[in-house]
Amino acid sequence: GIPVIIDCDTGVDDALALLFAVRHPGLDLRAVTCVAGNTDVDGVVRNTLTVLEQAGAPDIPVARGAERPLIEPARPAPVHGVDGMGDLGLPLPGRRPVDVDAVTLLHREILASPRPVTLIPTAPLTNIALLLRTHPEVTRNIERIVFMGGAVATGNATPVAEFNVWHDPEAAAVLLTAGVPITMYGLDVFTQVVVPSADVHRLRASSEPGTRLAGELLAHRPAHPGEAPEAEEAGGLGDAGAVCAVVDPAGIGTRLLPVEVSLAPGATRGQTIVDRRPRPGEAEHHEGAREQALVDVALDVDVERFVKLYLATVERS
Ligand code: BDR
Ligand code: CA
Numbered sequence: 001g002i003p004v005i006i007d008c009d010t011g012v013d014d015a016l017a018l019l020f021a022v023r024h025p026g027l028d029l030r031a032v033t034c035v036a037g038n039t040d041v042d043g044v045v046r047n048t049l050t051v052l053e054q055a056g057a058p059d060i061p062v063a064r065g066a067e068r069p070l071i072e073p074a075r076p077a078p079v080h081g082v083d084g085m086g087d088l089g090l091p092l093p094g095r096r097p098v099d100v101d102a103v104t105l106l107h108r109e110i111l112a113s114p115r116p117v118t119l120i121p122t123a124p125l126t127n128i129a130l131l132l133r134t135h136p137e138v139t140r141n142i143e144r145i146v147f148m149g150g151a152v153a154t155g156n157a158t159p160v161a162e163f164n165v166w167h168d169p170e171a172a173a174v175l176l177t178a179g180v181p182i183t184m185y186g187l188d189v190f191t192q193v194v195v196p197s198a199d200v201h202r203l204r205a206s207s208e209p210g211t212r213l214a215g216e217l218l219a220h221r222p223a224h225p226g227e228a229p230e231a232e233e234a235g236g237l238g239d240a241g242a243v244c245a246v247v248d249p250a251g252i253g254t255r256l257l258p259v260e261v262s263l264a265p266g267a268t269r270g271q272t273i274v275d276r277r278p279r280p281g282e283a284e285h286h287e288g289a290r291e292q293a294l295v296d297v298a299l300d301v302d303v304e305r306f307v308k309l310y311l312a313t314v315e316r317s
Pocket of ligand 1: 011038162163239
């Protein structure tokens with residue numbers, strides 16, 4: 001299978017991504033690294049270990065990573081319940097993370113892989129930025145980075161900024177200029193992929209623990225503070241869509257476009273500015289122009305195709 005590493009802040013939809021990655025026969029999940037995001041990093045580690053156990057994959061190495069963004073304090077968003085996992089009352093994990101930090105595990109696993117690794121960050125990009133700055137040679141064994149983050153149009157953490165990029169904008173800027181092929185699976189496609197409620201009910205009724213957990217997670221409605229719990233639809237694949245895009249890249253429509261992260265304080269901080277002009281980058285072709293990263297930006301997604309792929313994969317046992 002395709003060697004992949006997921007860097008996550010589990011997280012209801014990160015958990016959906018993990019369940020999918022473990023079960024898809026075309027993927028070889030070599031490690032999982034954890035970062036502070038939706039919840040604090042120790043909560044993320046605990047949730048991640050629990051999900052892998054429930055999914056029947058208790059041997060995948062899991063490492064604890066950054067406790068906070070590069071510059072700002074951590075600002076967890078309790079949209080996934082108090083425990084970051086929808087408060088489903090899941091058991092505590094029976095093992096601990098590996099005894100090296102996330103950057104060390106990423107470095108080790110990327111260079112040890114016989115084939116170039118696809119990195120799938122579904123969280124703030126702190127660990128990835130630290131990796132790229134500490135061990136720049138890893139890029140020679142990275143096939144592509146497919147990250148969930150950013151937005152071409154509307155944000156969620158702010159009117160214009162998506163949570164993962166907003167939480168650590170400097171880290172996202174480091175990622176975008178990494179010099180490896182990058183796919184941005186942003187909010188524009190992220191929010192579209194929703195599993196119909198009849199399918200969610202079927203998964204919840206399953207006697208197989210991993211399949212049932214996927215159903216419980218899909219039934220969770222993420223609620224931002226101050227919002228009614230029914231504000232967002234249940235059934236969203238969320239981060240798991242980025243993993244679907246690794247298995248089935250033809251399920252998304254992308255364009256190679258310049259993307260820049262706003263690092264300015266104030267209203268635009270954390271916004272991903274995607275240049276969709278017919279001749280992108282035009283005005284910037286002057287002396288002293290900033291480095292413009294070209295990114296494959298997902299603009300469309302075949303919703304039915306990803307829902308089918310997801311269900312067929314998590315219902316395998
Ligand atoms: C991102 O933030 C988290 O709520 C989700 O897990 C996803 O990674 C969406 O903005
Ligand atoms: Ca996430």
